[in-house]
Amino acid sequence: MRHGWVREVAGWLSAAAIAVIVTGQVVSTARGELLLRDGDSLVVPMFVRSVLEGQGWDWAMSTVLFLPESALFALLHLVLPIGIDAVMLVNAAVNVLALYGAIRFVAGRRDDGRAPVAWSVIAVAVFGLLAVTEVSASRDSLELASLLLTTTYYSATVIAVVVSIGIARRLCDRPGSRRGMLIALAAVAAVASLSNPLYLVWATVPLGAVLGFAALRENDRARMLSLLWWLLGGTAVGLLGRIPFSAWIENSGLGYARPQLWPESAQYYGDLLTQRLSTPLGWVAAAVIVALLVLAVRRTLRASSRGERLVAASAWMLPVLVVVGAIALGTNAARYLEPVVFAPILALVAAPRTLRFSPAVRRTATAAAAVLLLVGAGLNVPRSATAATAPDADLACVTDWIDESGQTGAGQFWTVRLPKLHLADPTQLIQVDHRLNGYSWLVNRADFDTTSVSFLLADEKTQSWEVSLGTMEIDVVDCGRYTIYDLAPEELPLGFPHS
Known part of the structure; x- marks a missing residue:
């Protein structure tokens, strides 16, 4: 003892x-x-x-x-x-x-x-x-x-x-x-x-x-x-x-x-x-x-x-x-x-x-x-460090474009959250549903003070959009697994938030 x-x-x-x-x-x-x-x-x-x-x-x-x-x-x-x-x-x-x-x-x-x-x-x-x-x-x-x-x-x-x-x-x-x-x-x-x-x-x-x-x-x-x-x-x-x-x-x-x-x-x-x-x-x-x-x-x-x-x-x-x-x-x-x-x-x-x-x-x-235990821990510290610092070119493409554009855009839940976490200003990405209504779920409701967006972010998890683009000219930005639909200078209005 x-x-x-x-x-x-x-x-x-x-x-x-x-x-x-x-x-x-x-x-x-x-x-x-x-x-x-x-x-x-x-x-x-x-x-x-x-x-x-x-x-x-x-x-x-x-x-x-x-x-x-x-x-x-x-x-x-x-x-x-x-x-x-x-x-x-x-x-x-x-x-x-x-x-x-x-x-x-x-x-x-x-x-x-x-x-x-x-x-x-x-x-x-x-x-x-x-x-x-x-x-x-x-x-x-x-x-x-x-x-x-x-x-x-x-x-x-x-x-x-x-x-x-x-x-x-x-x-x-x-x-x-x-x-x-x-x-x-x-x-x-x-x-x-x-x-x-x-x-x-x-x-x-x-x-x-x-x-x-x-x-x-x-x-x-x-x-x-x-x-x-x-x-x-x-x-x-x-x-x-x-x-x-x-x-x-x-x-x-x-x-x-x-x-x-x-x-x-x-x-x-x-x-x-x-x-x-x-x-x-x-x-x-x-x-x-x-x-x-x-x-x-x-x-x-x-x-x-x-x-x-x-x-x-x-x-x-x-x-x-x-x-x-x-x-x-x-x-x-x-x-x-x-x-x-x-x-x-x-x-x-x-x-x-x-x-x-x-x-x-x-x-x-x-x-x-x-x-x-000592050897195992020594071998796995580099594994964790590699995972934490591994480059993600597609994610970097999205965050760099948004940071530089100064625009505010929207994306659906499973698409938007990772880029939103890594943006310099997370409020530049609004979480919405496929009809462009604010999706108030596990997110800061202050984001929905924004009433319109000038780009849409999509990936393979994105449900088909049900929005009217009219005669807007769309500039498509390819970011690997992500796609940015740039509408600027046009904007789309956001609908009422829901959970």
Whole structure:
């Protein structure tokens, strides 16, 4: 125990190396498109840039407000003197490191016969293994672990769920009343549900079910019920706290629940599973998850303490309840199933007991792991740097032309967002629909103060325009995958914004 801080530092350094390796591996595949160029994935960088450059706060968000994600990205953007793509990749590594911290919290205190640091490193390494098996650019697939690396797909909610389980575990393992920890649980639930109501589905309902079952069988029923009430109370406070932000929220989320469509939802997720299992890497990921679920059930049945049982039960009950709930509500978004990949890894830290090896074997294994992590991190830093600085001639063609023209133009959601992020003045590109009405979705509404545009931007994702050009002369500018239709000096009026 005297050298416990050395183990903790070693654990964090190991996790940092894993984070660098995972980020480098993922961004060097087609999945890098999702991290750096996907229209949805760019909302946090766009929002942070808008706020920091004084372009206003009148943003149209989705159901999610991205408050913790935006705070982290703003901090990194202000502290690091690097480009926006590089900040996004640093953010990806920090997200993985934050997951390690949350897992380490769940693993509990060091003690004789326990190795929580080692098992936490193993757990985040297993999560990293799942992430590197994901190599497609699709956001609509069961490649869920790598979504943690984005600034958009609920990284803060993932961390909040794991931390909530950790708080519950520590309250179960420690005798007596721990009012401070109960307040911390409520605070995490409040902030998480304020930013993203999905916390209610990922944590409050399934963890509440775990606590409810525990209250039925445990002797310390009052403790379990107290945890449940504080969790529910914090979530309720967070949801009520969304009311002052209602002007930002374009979609309350209620429309996503369509129970009558549960057969279609079951077929949708079944098709995604079939697609995921169509590749060897998909089978590797599936085998790992199934093994973790089996381990979680086994440790639930053989748990030696309340805390161990709660973590082990959460590791398999969260995925099961989330999948059942997603189908029952008739949803059709793969990202809602993220607990399937992050919850099972908690089985590894439910009972982080020391493995019995000779000192020589432990030293050899530790040295080998250190070398592998050091070499792996060293090899993947250049990969991330290359991805962050890779030239994009087509994008540069668009941004240079717009910057030099001084004109204001328009483009549709999937087309406009990447160039808009990289323009010297993002307000020169207005996000519209195919009929040239303002499209108020994940964008600054101040953009719609502009009433007309003098060019249109299009690519292969652009839906056919339904606008009347009359006898306008159009100068077509070819920018590779982009095409600019220059109408100047003529202009087209913009329609009324909608979401």
